[in-house]
Amino acid sequence: xxxxxxxxxxxxxxxxxxxxxxxxxxxxxxxxxxxxxxxxxxxxxxxxxxxxxxxxxxxxxxxxxxxxxxxxxxxxxxxxxxxxxxxxxxxxxxxxxxxxxxxxxxxxxxxxxxxxxxxxxxxxxxxxxxxxxxxxxxxxxxxxxxxxxxxxxxxxxxxxxxxxxxxxxxxxxxxxxxxxxxxxxxxxxxxxxxx
Amino acid sequence: xxxxxxxxxxxxxxxxxxxxxxxxxxxxxxxxxxxxxxxxxxxxxxxxxxxxxxxxxxxxxxxxxxxxxxxxxxxxxxxxxxxxxxxxxxxxxxxxxxxxxxxxxxxxxxxxxxxxxxxxxxxxxxxxxxxxxxxxxxxxxxxxxxxxxxxxxxxxxxxxxxxxxxxxxxxxxxxxxxxxxxxxxxxxxxxxxxxxxxxxxxxxxxxxxxxxxxxxxxxxxxxxxxxxxxxxxxxxxxxxxxxxxxxxxxxxxxxxxxxxxxxxxxxxxxxxxxxxxxxxxxxxxxxxxxxxxxxxxxxxxxxxxxxxxxxxxxxxxxxxxxxxxxxxx
Numbered sequence: 340x341x342x343x344x345x346x347x348x349x350x351x352x353x354x355x356x357x358x359x360x361x362x363x364x365x366x367x368x369x370x371x372x373x374x375x376x377x378x379x380x381x382x383x384x385x386x387x388x389x390x391x392x393x394x395x396x397x398x399x400x401x402x403x404x405x406x407x408x409x410x411x412x413x414x415x416x417x418x419x420x421x422x423x424x425x426x427x428x429x430x431x432x433x434x435x436x437x438x439x440x441x442x443x444x445x446x447x448x449x450x451x452x453x454x455x456x457x458x459x460x461x462x463x464x465x466x467x468x469x470x471x472x473x474x475x476x477x478x479x480x481x482x483x484x485x486x487x488x489x490x491x492x493x494x495x496x497x498x499x500x501x502x503x504x505x506x507x508x509x510x511x512x513x514x515x516x517x518x519x520x521x522x523x524x525x526x527x528x529x530x531x532x533x534x
Numbered sequence: 535x536x537x538x539x540x541x542x543x544x545x546x547x548x549x550x551x552x553x554x555x556x557x558x559x560x561x562x563x564x565x566x567x568x569x570x571x572x573x574x575x576x577x578x579x580x581x582x583x584x585x586x587x588x589x590x591x592x593x594x595x596x597x598x599x600x601x602x603x604x605x606x607x608x609x610x611x612x613x614x615x616x617x618x619x620x621x622x623x624x625x626x627x628x629x630x631x632x633x634x635x636x637x638x639x640x641x642x643x644x645x646x647x648x649x650x651x652x653x654x655x656x657x658x659x660x661x662x663x664x665x666x667x668x669x670x671x672x673x674x675x676x677x678x679x680x681x682x683x684x685x686x687x688x689x690x691x692x693x694x695x696x697x698x699x700x701x702x703x704x705x706x707x708x709x710x711x712x713x714x715x716x717x718x719x720x721x722x723x724x725x726x727x728x729x730x731x732x733x734x735x736x737x738x739x740x741x742x743x744x745x746x747x748x749x750x751x752x753x754x755x756x757x758x759x760x761x762x763x764x765x766x767x768x769x770x771x772x773x774x775x776x777x778x779x780x781x782x783x784x785x786x787x788x789x790x791x792x793x794x795x796x797x798x799x800x801x802x803x804x805x806x807x808x809x810x811x812x813x814x815x816x817x818x819x820x821x822x823x824x825x826x827x828x829x830x831x832x833x834x835x836x837x838x839x840x841x842x843x844x845x846x847x848x849x850x851x852x853x854x855x856x857x858x859x860x861x862x863x
Binding site: 417420421425426427428429430431432433434435436442466470471472 | 571572573842843847849
Protein backbone atom coordinates (compact mmCIF):
# COMPACT_ATOMS: atom_id res chain seq x y z
CA UNK A 340 0.00 0.00 0.00
CA UNK A 341 1.02 3.59 -0.43
CA UNK A 342 2.15 5.59 2.53
CA UNK A 343 -0.21 8.32 1.34
CA UNK A 344 -3.90 8.22 1.91
CA UNK A 345 -5.55 7.75 -1.47
CA UNK A 346 -7.10 11.04 -2.51
CA UNK A 347 -9.56 9.56 -4.98
CA UNK A 348 -12.91 7.91 -4.44
CA UNK A 349 -11.14 5.31 -2.33
CA UNK A 350 -10.66 8.02 0.29
CA UNK A 351 -14.27 7.37 1.33
CA UNK A 352 -13.30 3.85 2.23
CA UNK A 353 -10.57 5.13 4.59
CA UNK A 354 -11.96 5.66 8.05
CA UNK A 355 -10.02 7.12 10.99
CA UNK A 356 -10.26 4.90 14.07
CA UNK A 357 -7.96 6.99 16.26
CA UNK A 358 -7.53 10.75 16.03
CA UNK A 359 -4.64 12.86 17.34
CA UNK A 360 -6.20 13.28 20.80
CA UNK A 361 -6.91 9.57 21.08
CA UNK A 362 -3.31 8.73 20.24
CA UNK A 363 -2.05 11.16 22.89
CA UNK A 364 -4.39 9.64 25.51
CA UNK A 365 -3.45 6.12 24.58
CA UNK A 366 0.29 6.88 24.86
CA UNK A 367 -0.25 8.48 28.27
CA UNK A 368 -2.05 5.34 29.43
CA UNK A 369 0.69 3.05 28.10
CA UNK A 370 3.32 5.18 29.86
CA UNK A 371 1.43 4.78 33.16
CA UNK A 372 1.13 1.04 32.58
CA UNK A 373 4.87 0.75 31.96
CA UNK A 374 5.64 2.61 35.20
CA UNK A 375 3.14 0.46 37.09
CA UNK A 376 4.44 -2.86 35.80
CA UNK A 377 8.10 -1.92 36.07
CA UNK A 378 7.50 -0.41 39.57
CA UNK A 379 9.02 2.87 38.46
CA UNK A 380 10.97 3.02 35.24
CA UNK A 381 14.53 2.93 36.58
CA UNK A 382 15.95 0.31 34.25
CA UNK A 383 13.59 0.79 31.30
CA UNK A 384 15.07 1.30 27.83
CA UNK A 385 12.65 2.14 25.02
CA UNK A 386 13.60 0.86 21.57
CA UNK A 387 11.43 1.94 18.65
CA UNK A 388 11.28 -0.06 15.45
CA UNK A 389 11.81 2.23 12.42
CA UNK A 390 10.16 4.21 11.09
CA UNK A 391 7.10 5.10 13.14
CA UNK A 392 7.96 2.99 16.16
CA UNK A 393 10.90 5.31 16.79
CA UNK A 394 8.64 8.37 16.96
CA UNK A 395 6.23 6.56 19.25
CA UNK A 396 9.13 5.50 21.50
CA UNK A 397 10.30 9.11 21.76
CA UNK A 398 6.81 10.28 22.68
CA UNK A 399 6.53 7.53 25.28
CA UNK A 400 9.91 8.54 26.71
CA UNK A 401 8.69 12.12 27.10
CA UNK A 402 5.53 10.90 28.90
CA UNK A 403 7.57 8.61 31.16
CA UNK A 404 9.79 11.53 32.07
CA UNK A 405 6.71 13.58 33.00
CA UNK A 406 5.46 10.79 35.23
CA UNK A 407 8.69 9.67 36.91
CA UNK A 408 10.74 12.86 36.65
CA UNK A 409 13.69 10.83 35.40
CA UNK A 410 14.99 10.60 31.87
CA UNK A 411 14.30 7.32 30.13
CA UNK A 412 16.81 6.15 27.53
CA UNK A 413 15.27 5.86 24.08
CA UNK A 414 16.73 4.44 20.90
CA UNK A 415 15.90 2.57 17.73
CA UNK A 416 16.24 -1.02 16.60
CA UNK A 417 16.30 -1.73 12.87
CA UNK A 418 15.20 -5.23 12.04
CA UNK A 419 15.67 -5.26 8.25
CA UNK A 420 18.70 -7.56 8.32
CA UNK A 421 16.84 -10.05 10.53
CA UNK A 422 13.65 -10.35 8.49
CA UNK A 423 12.48 -13.77 7.37
CA UNK A 424 11.14 -12.46 4.05
CA UNK A 425 14.31 -10.73 2.81
CA UNK A 426 14.56 -13.03 -0.17
CA UNK A 427 11.01 -12.36 -1.29
CA UNK A 428 11.65 -8.75 -2.27
CA UNK A 429 14.49 -6.67 -3.72
CA UNK A 430 17.13 -5.74 -1.15
CA UNK A 431 15.77 -2.93 1.02
CA UNK A 432 17.42 0.12 2.48
CA UNK A 433 18.33 -0.47 6.11
CA UNK A 434 17.38 1.81 8.98
CA UNK A 435 19.24 3.09 11.98
CA UNK A 436 19.94 1.07 15.12
CA UNK A 437 20.77 3.35 18.01
CA UNK A 438 21.30 1.78 21.41
CA UNK A 439 21.22 4.44 24.15
CA UNK A 440 23.81 4.24 26.91
CA UNK A 441 26.45 1.53 27.02
CA UNK A 442 24.38 -1.55 26.41
CA UNK A 443 21.08 -3.25 27.17
CA UNK A 444 22.46 -5.93 29.51
CA UNK A 445 20.25 -6.31 32.56
CA UNK A 446 17.81 -3.61 31.43
CA UNK A 447 14.08 -3.86 30.84
CA UNK A 448 13.74 -3.31 27.11
CA UNK A 449 10.36 -2.12 25.86
CA UNK A 450 10.04 -2.56 22.10
CA UNK A 451 7.74 0.00 20.50
CA UNK A 452 6.02 -0.38 17.14
CA UNK A 453 2.99 1.13 15.48
CA UNK A 454 1.00 -1.90 14.30
CA UNK A 455 1.18 -5.49 15.55
CA UNK A 456 0.05 -7.83 12.79
CA UNK A 457 1.71 -11.15 11.90
CA UNK A 458 4.27 -10.85 14.69
CA UNK A 459 7.15 -11.47 12.29
CA UNK A 460 8.64 -8.01 12.82
CA UNK A 461 8.77 -8.65 16.55
CA UNK A 462 10.33 -12.07 16.01
CA UNK A 463 13.05 -10.33 13.97
CA UNK A 464 13.43 -7.68 16.67
CA UNK A 465 13.96 -10.35 19.33
CA UNK A 466 16.70 -11.91 17.18
CA UNK A 467 18.32 -8.51 16.69
CA UNK A 468 18.20 -7.86 20.45
CA UNK A 469 19.93 -11.18 21.09
CA UNK A 470 22.93 -9.94 19.11
CA UNK A 471 23.07 -6.70 21.06
CA UNK A 472 23.07 -8.00 24.61
CA UNK A 473 21.04 -9.74 27.26
CA UNK A 474 18.19 -7.65 28.64
CA UNK A 475 16.62 -8.53 32.01
CA UNK A 476 13.28 -8.75 30.21
CA UNK A 477 11.76 -7.66 26.92
CA UNK A 478 8.26 -6.21 26.66
CA UNK A 479 6.28 -4.97 23.68
CA UNK A 480 4.20 -1.83 23.31
CA UNK A 481 2.13 -1.21 20.17
CA UNK A 482 -0.27 1.52 19.19
CA UNK A 483 -2.62 -0.85 17.35
CA UNK A 484 -3.03 -4.62 17.55
CA UNK A 485 -4.91 -5.71 14.45
CA UNK A 486 -4.73 -9.48 15.06
CA UNK A 487 -3.88 -12.22 12.53
CA UNK A 488 -0.81 -13.42 14.38
CA UNK A 489 1.35 -15.99 12.62
CA UNK A 490 3.72 -16.54 15.52
CA UNK A 491 3.19 -17.02 19.26
CA UNK A 492 3.79 -13.37 20.10
CA UNK A 493 1.65 -10.95 22.11
CA UNK A 494 1.94 -7.33 23.17
CA UNK A 495 2.31 -6.24 26.81
CA UNK A 496 0.88 -2.79 26.18
CA UNK A 497 -1.73 -2.20 23.49
CA UNK A 498 -3.06 1.21 22.49
CA UNK A 499 -6.10 -0.15 20.73
CA UNK A 500 -7.23 -3.63 19.86
CA UNK A 501 -8.60 -3.40 16.35
CA UNK A 502 -10.20 -6.58 15.06
CA UNK A 503 -9.74 -6.48 11.29
CA UNK A 504 -10.26 -8.67 8.30
CA UNK A 505 -7.30 -9.46 6.07
CA UNK A 506 -8.95 -7.40 3.35
CA UNK A 507 -8.65 -4.30 5.48
CA UNK A 508 -5.55 -2.12 5.85
CA UNK A 509 -4.39 -0.32 8.97
CA UNK A 510 -2.27 2.76 8.49
CA UNK A 511 -0.68 4.77 11.27
CA UNK A 512 0.17 8.38 10.52
CA UNK A 513 2.36 10.41 12.82
CA UNK A 514 3.11 14.13 12.85
CA UNK A 515 6.87 13.55 12.56
CA UNK A 516 6.59 11.51 9.37
CA UNK A 517 3.19 12.20 7.81
CA UNK A 518 2.29 15.66 9.09
CA UNK A 519 -0.66 14.49 11.16
CA UNK A 520 -1.61 11.96 13.84
CA UNK A 521 -4.19 9.33 12.94
CA UNK A 522 -4.86 5.63 12.66
CA UNK A 523 -6.74 4.86 9.45
CA UNK A 524 -8.70 1.76 8.57
CA UNK A 525 -9.14 1.16 4.85
CA UNK A 526 -9.99 -1.46 2.28
CA UNK A 527 -7.29 -3.25 0.37
CA UNK A 528 -7.64 -2.12 -3.24
CA UNK A 529 -4.84 -4.04 -4.90
CA UNK A 530 -4.48 -7.79 -4.59
CA UNK A 531 -1.08 -7.34 -2.97
CA UNK A 532 0.59 -10.22 -1.18
CA UNK A 533 -0.08 -10.33 2.51
CA UNK A 534 3.44 -10.52 3.80
CA UNK B 535 21.21 -1.32 -9.18
CA UNK B 536 22.61 -3.68 -11.76
CA UNK B 537 23.03 -7.35 -10.93
CA UNK B 538 26.82 -7.26 -11.20
CA UNK B 539 29.30 -4.70 -9.95
CA UNK B 540 31.90 -4.57 -12.71
CA UNK B 541 32.66 -0.88 -13.03
CA UNK B 542 32.16 2.21 -10.89
CA UNK B 543 30.57 3.74 -13.99
CA UNK B 544 27.68 1.23 -13.65
CA UNK B 545 26.47 3.06 -10.56
CA UNK B 546 24.00 5.93 -10.72
CA UNK B 547 24.20 8.70 -8.14
CA UNK B 548 21.29 7.13 -6.24
CA UNK B 549 22.96 3.70 -6.29
CA UNK B 550 26.20 5.14 -4.98
CA UNK B 551 24.53 7.18 -2.24
CA UNK B 552 22.46 4.15 -1.17
CA UNK B 553 25.66 2.09 -0.89
CA UNK B 554 27.35 4.83 1.17
CA UNK B 555 24.29 5.17 3.44
CA UNK B 556 24.08 1.41 3.90
CA UNK B 557 27.80 1.28 4.69
CA UNK B 558 27.24 3.94 7.36
CA UNK B 559 24.87 1.53 9.15
CA UNK B 560 27.22 -1.42 8.55
CA UNK B 561 30.07 0.56 10.14
CA UNK B 562 28.09 0.72 13.38
CA UNK B 563 28.01 -3.07 13.56
CA UNK B 564 31.79 -3.06 14.05
CA UNK B 565 31.20 -1.42 17.45
CA UNK B 566 28.90 -4.16 18.69
CA UNK B 567 29.85 -7.09 20.88
CA UNK B 568 28.59 -9.51 18.22
CA UNK B 569 29.84 -8.24 14.88
CA UNK B 570 27.63 -10.46 12.81
CA UNK B 571 24.33 -10.30 10.96
CA UNK B 572 22.32 -13.32 9.81
CA UNK B 573 21.42 -11.71 6.49
CA UNK B 574 23.32 -13.90 4.00
CA UNK B 575 23.01 -17.14 5.94
CA UNK B 576 23.12 -20.13 3.64
CA UNK B 577 24.56 -18.21 0.71
CA UNK B 578 27.91 -19.21 -0.68
CA UNK B 579 30.33 -16.59 -1.97
CA UNK B 580 33.50 -17.51 -3.80
CA UNK B 581 36.49 -15.20 -3.66
CA UNK B 582 38.30 -15.86 -6.90
CA UNK B 583 41.74 -14.27 -6.66
CA UNK B 584 43.90 -14.73 -9.74
CA UNK B 585 46.20 -11.92 -8.62
CA UNK B 586 47.92 -11.25 -5.31
CA UNK B 587 46.02 -9.19 -2.83
CA UNK B 588 46.14 -8.76 0.89
CA UNK B 589 43.74 -6.10 2.01
CA UNK B 590 41.04 -6.53 -0.63
CA UNK B 591 40.81 -10.29 -0.12
CA UNK B 592 40.79 -10.06 3.67
CA UNK B 593 38.34 -7.19 3.52
CA UNK B 594 35.90 -9.11 1.31
CA UNK B 595 36.26 -12.19 3.48
CA UNK B 596 35.59 -10.22 6.66
CA UNK B 597 32.54 -8.56 5.06
CA UNK B 598 31.15 -11.90 3.86
CA UNK B 599 31.64 -13.52 7.25
CA UNK B 600 30.02 -10.62 9.10
CA UNK B 601 26.95 -11.17 6.93
CA UNK B 602 27.04 -14.92 7.76
CA UNK B 603 27.73 -16.05 4.19
CA UNK B 604 29.70 -19.23 3.55
CA UNK B 605 33.03 -18.28 2.06
CA UNK B 606 35.15 -20.24 -0.41
CA UNK B 607 38.59 -18.78 -1.02
CA UNK B 608 40.28 -19.52 -4.27
CA UNK B 609 43.79 -18.39 -5.05
CA UNK B 610 45.28 -19.07 -8.46
CA UNK B 611 48.50 -20.25 -6.89
CA UNK B 612 48.17 -23.87 -5.86
CA UNK B 613 44.98 -24.36 -7.91
CA UNK B 614 44.25 -25.97 -11.26
CA UNK B 615 44.95 -22.61 -12.87
CA UNK B 616 48.67 -23.28 -12.42
CA UNK B 617 48.03 -26.54 -14.32
CA UNK B 618 46.61 -24.54 -17.22
CA UNK B 619 42.88 -24.41 -16.48
CA UNK B 620 41.04 -21.57 -18.19
CA UNK B 621 38.78 -18.97 -16.58
CA UNK B 622 35.82 -20.63 -18.31
CA UNK B 623 36.49 -24.04 -16.79
CA UNK B 624 37.09 -22.55 -13.37
CA UNK B 625 33.82 -20.62 -13.66
CA UNK B 626 31.87 -23.68 -14.69
CA UNK B 627 33.31 -25.64 -11.79
CA UNK B 628 32.06 -22.96 -9.42
CA UNK B 629 28.67 -22.88 -11.12
CA UNK B 630 28.38 -26.65 -10.71
CA UNK B 631 29.14 -26.27 -7.01
CA UNK B 632 26.32 -23.75 -6.72
CA UNK B 633 27.94 -20.52 -5.60
CA UNK B 634 25.60 -17.56 -5.09
CA UNK B 635 28.12 -14.83 -5.92
CA UNK B 636 31.65 -14.51 -7.22
CA UNK B 637 34.16 -11.90 -6.15
CA UNK B 638 36.93 -11.81 -8.72
CA UNK B 639 40.37 -10.23 -8.88
CA UNK B 640 42.26 -10.77 -12.13
CA UNK B 641 45.36 -9.32 -13.75
CA UNK B 642 43.58 -9.14 -17.11
CA UNK B 643 41.35 -6.10 -17.66
CA UNK B 644 37.84 -7.26 -18.55
CA UNK B 645 38.00 -10.69 -16.89
CA UNK B 646 35.06 -9.91 -14.51
CA UNK B 647 33.02 -8.54 -17.42
CA UNK B 648 33.69 -11.71 -19.40
CA UNK B 649 32.69 -13.83 -16.42
CA UNK B 650 29.48 -11.87 -15.90
CA UNK B 651 28.32 -11.71 -19.51
CA UNK B 652 29.54 -14.94 -21.08
CA UNK B 653 26.80 -17.14 -19.65
CA UNK B 654 29.37 -19.42 -17.98
CA UNK B 655 27.96 -18.62 -14.61
CA UNK B 656 24.61 -17.44 -13.30
CA UNK B 657 25.69 -15.77 -10.06
CA UNK B 658 26.28 -12.03 -9.60
CA UNK B 659 29.90 -11.02 -10.19
CA UNK B 660 31.68 -8.41 -8.10
CA UNK B 661 34.87 -6.95 -9.49
CA UNK B 662 37.63 -6.81 -6.89
CA UNK B 663 40.11 -5.28 -9.32
CA UNK B 664 40.89 -6.25 -12.91
CA UNK B 665 44.16 -5.30 -14.55
CA UNK B 666 44.33 -1.57 -15.17
CA UNK B 667 40.57 -1.32 -15.68
CA UNK B 668 38.39 -0.94 -12.57
CA UNK B 669 38.24 -1.49 -8.82
CA UNK B 670 34.75 -0.27 -7.92
CA UNK B 671 34.66 -1.24 -4.23
CA UNK B 672 37.92 0.68 -3.70
CA UNK B 673 36.35 3.79 -5.26
CA UNK B 674 33.29 3.33 -3.05
CA UNK B 675 35.33 3.04 0.13
CA UNK B 676 37.35 6.08 -0.89
CA UNK B 677 34.17 8.07 -1.50
CA UNK B 678 32.84 6.82 1.86
CA UNK B 679 36.03 7.97 3.61
CA UNK B 680 35.79 11.37 1.90
CA UNK B 681 32.14 11.79 2.80
CA UNK B 682 32.81 10.91 6.43
CA UNK B 683 35.79 13.26 6.72
CA UNK B 684 34.65 16.16 4.53
CA UNK B 685 30.85 16.18 4.85
CA UNK B 686 30.29 14.49 8.20
CA UNK B 687 29.68 11.12 9.79
CA UNK B 688 25.94 11.34 9.52
CA UNK B 689 25.72 12.70 6.02
CA UNK B 690 23.01 10.25 4.98
CA UNK B 691 21.68 10.94 1.51
CA UNK B 692 24.44 13.38 0.63
CA UNK B 693 26.99 13.18 -2.18
CA UNK B 694 30.32 14.93 -2.68
CA UNK B 695 29.03 17.87 -4.75
CA UNK B 696 31.65 20.56 -5.26
CA UNK B 697 34.47 18.79 -3.37
CA UNK B 698 37.82 19.03 -5.11
CA UNK B 699 39.70 15.75 -5.24
CA UNK B 700 43.24 15.41 -6.57
CA UNK B 701 44.60 12.03 -7.66
CA UNK B 702 48.37 11.95 -7.92
CA UNK B 703 50.81 9.49 -9.48
CA UNK B 704 50.72 6.44 -11.71
CA UNK B 705 47.31 7.04 -13.28
CA UNK B 706 48.26 5.02 -16.36
CA UNK B 707 48.39 1.69 -14.53
CA UNK B 708 45.81 2.52 -11.87
CA UNK B 709 42.39 0.89 -11.83
CA UNK B 710 41.83 2.78 -8.57
CA UNK B 711 42.20 6.09 -10.40
CA UNK B 712 39.80 5.04 -13.19
CA UNK B 713 37.15 3.87 -10.74
CA UNK B 714 37.55 6.95 -8.60
CA UNK B 715 37.24 9.34 -11.54
CA UNK B 716 33.99 7.65 -12.60
CA UNK B 717 32.45 7.46 -9.16
CA UNK B 718 33.56 10.87 -7.91
CA UNK B 719 32.18 12.46 -11.06
CA UNK B 720 28.87 10.66 -10.50
CA UNK B 721 28.84 11.99 -6.93
CA UNK B 722 29.40 15.56 -8.12
CA UNK B 723 33.03 16.03 -7.11
CA UNK B 724 35.62 17.83 -9.25
CA UNK B 725 38.56 15.55 -9.96
CA UNK B 726 42.04 16.62 -11.01
CA UNK B 727 44.66 14.08 -12.07
CA UNK B 728 48.29 14.98 -11.46
CA UNK B 729 51.00 12.84 -13.04
CA UNK B 730 54.09 12.98 -15.21
CA UNK B 731 52.97 13.16 -18.86
CA UNK B 732 54.28 9.62 -19.41
CA UNK B 733 51.94 8.23 -16.77
CA UNK B 734 48.78 9.91 -18.08
CA UNK B 735 46.74 7.48 -20.18
CA UNK B 736 45.85 8.05 -23.81
CA UNK B 737 42.28 9.32 -24.17
CA UNK B 738 42.23 11.01 -20.76
CA UNK B 739 40.66 14.10 -22.38
CA UNK B 740 37.41 12.14 -22.60
CA UNK B 741 37.42 11.38 -18.87
CA UNK B 742 35.24 13.63 -16.71
CA UNK B 743 38.22 15.28 -14.99
CA UNK B 744 41.03 17.82 -15.31
CA UNK B 745 44.70 16.95 -15.82
CA UNK B 746 47.64 18.86 -14.39
CA UNK B 747 51.39 18.25 -14.39
CA UNK B 748 52.13 20.43 -11.38
CA UNK B 749 51.32 19.08 -7.93
CA UNK B 750 52.26 22.33 -6.17
CA UNK B 751 49.69 24.32 -8.15
CA UNK B 752 46.84 21.96 -7.37
CA UNK B 753 47.49 21.20 -3.69
CA UNK B 754 46.15 24.49 -2.21
CA UNK B 755 42.83 23.90 -4.02
CA UNK B 756 42.28 20.32 -2.88
CA UNK B 757 39.88 18.93 -0.28
CA UNK B 758 41.42 15.46 -0.59
CA UNK B 759 44.66 14.30 -2.15
CA UNK B 760 44.89 10.67 -3.17
CA UNK B 761 48.40 9.36 -3.67
CA UNK B 762 48.85 6.36 -5.97
CA UNK B 763 51.59 3.78 -5.83
CA UNK B 764 53.95 3.58 -8.79
CA UNK B 765 53.12 0.12 -10.08
CA UNK B 766 56.54 -1.21 -11.01
CA UNK B 767 55.17 -4.71 -11.63
CA UNK B 768 53.08 -3.39 -14.54
CA UNK B 769 55.83 -1.20 -16.01
CA UNK B 770 57.68 -2.44 -19.04
CA UNK B 771 59.35 0.82 -20.01
CA UNK B 772 61.10 3.78 -18.41
CA UNK B 773 58.33 6.21 -17.53
CA UNK B 774 60.50 8.61 -15.53
CA UNK B 775 64.27 9.11 -15.20
CA UNK B 776 64.85 8.23 -11.56
CA UNK B 777 62.83 7.49 -8.46
CA UNK B 778 64.37 10.50 -6.75
CA UNK B 779 63.18 12.83 -9.48
CA UNK B 780 59.70 11.29 -9.36
CA UNK B 781 59.39 11.73 -5.62
CA UNK B 782 60.74 15.27 -5.74
CA UNK B 783 58.12 16.33 -8.30
CA UNK B 784 55.16 14.09 -7.49
CA UNK B 785 55.80 12.79 -3.98
CA UNK B 786 53.94 14.17 -0.98
CA UNK B 787 56.16 15.32 1.89
CA UNK B 788 55.56 17.42 4.98
CA UNK B 789 56.32 20.72 3.22
CA UNK B 790 53.83 19.97 0.45
CA UNK B 791 51.19 18.78 2.89
CA UNK B 792 51.47 22.14 4.65
CA UNK B 793 50.25 23.82 1.44
CA UNK B 794 46.99 21.92 1.56
CA UNK B 795 43.93 23.55 3.15
CA UNK B 796 43.56 22.86 6.88
CA UNK B 797 40.62 20.46 6.46
CA UNK B 798 42.11 18.53 3.53
CA UNK B 799 42.94 14.85 3.90
CA UNK B 800 45.60 12.60 2.41
CA UNK B 801 44.45 9.25 1.05
CA UNK B 802 46.23 6.20 -0.29
CA UNK B 803 44.70 2.96 -1.54
CA UNK B 804 47.71 0.99 -0.28
CA UNK B 805 50.13 -0.62 -0.34
CA UNK B 806 52.25 2.51 0.28
CA UNK B 807 55.85 2.79 -0.76
CA UNK B 808 57.24 5.12 1.88
CA UNK B 809 59.89 7.44 0.50
CA UNK B 810 58.55 7.13 -3.03
CA UNK B 811 55.10 8.70 -3.47
CA UNK B 812 54.62 9.54 0.20
CA UNK B 813 57.02 10.28 3.04
CA UNK B 814 56.76 8.57 6.41
CA UNK B 815 55.97 11.94 7.99
CA UNK B 816 52.83 12.30 5.84
CA UNK B 817 51.86 8.63 6.03
CA UNK B 818 51.91 8.72 9.85
CA UNK B 819 50.16 12.08 10.25
CA UNK B 820 46.54 12.16 11.39
CA UNK B 821 45.50 13.76 8.10
CA UNK B 822 46.36 10.51 6.36
CA UNK B 823 43.35 8.18 6.19
CA UNK B 824 45.04 4.95 5.05
CA UNK B 825 44.04 2.89 8.10
CA UNK B 826 40.54 4.38 8.10
CA UNK B 827 40.17 3.43 4.44
CA UNK B 828 40.90 -0.20 5.30
CA UNK B 829 38.28 -0.21 8.08
CA UNK B 830 35.77 1.50 5.77
CA UNK B 831 36.49 -1.14 3.14
CA UNK B 832 34.80 -3.81 5.23
CA UNK B 833 31.69 -1.65 5.74
CA UNK B 834 31.47 -0.79 2.03
CA UNK B 835 31.84 -4.41 0.96
CA UNK B 836 29.18 -5.48 3.44
CA UNK B 837 26.89 -2.84 1.96
CA UNK B 838 27.57 -3.95 -1.62
CA UNK B 839 27.08 -7.64 -0.79
CA UNK B 840 23.88 -6.92 1.11
CA UNK B 841 22.39 -4.72 -1.60
CA UNK B 842 23.26 -7.20 -4.37
CA UNK B 843 22.48 -10.47 -2.58
CA UNK B 844 20.27 -9.60 0.42
CA UNK B 845 16.98 -9.69 -1.44
CA UNK B 846 15.36 -11.53 -4.31
CA UNK B 847 17.07 -9.06 -6.63
CA UNK B 848 19.41 -6.07 -6.20
CA UNK B 849 18.16 -3.03 -4.35
CA UNK B 850 15.88 -0.74 -6.32
CA UNK B 851 16.88 2.91 -6.19
CA UNK B 852 14.03 4.90 -7.60
CA UNK B 853 13.46 6.16 -4.09
CA UNK B 854 16.41 6.38 -1.75
CA UNK B 855 14.75 4.69 1.22
CA UNK B 856 11.79 2.42 0.64
CA UNK B 857 9.28 2.92 3.46
CA UNK B 858 8.32 -0.17 5.36
CA UNK B 859 4.94 -1.13 3.99
CA UNK B 860 1.88 -1.94 5.97
CA UNK B 861 1.68 -5.47 4.58
CA UNK B 862 5.14 -6.37 5.69
CA UNK B 863 4.52 -6.01 9.41
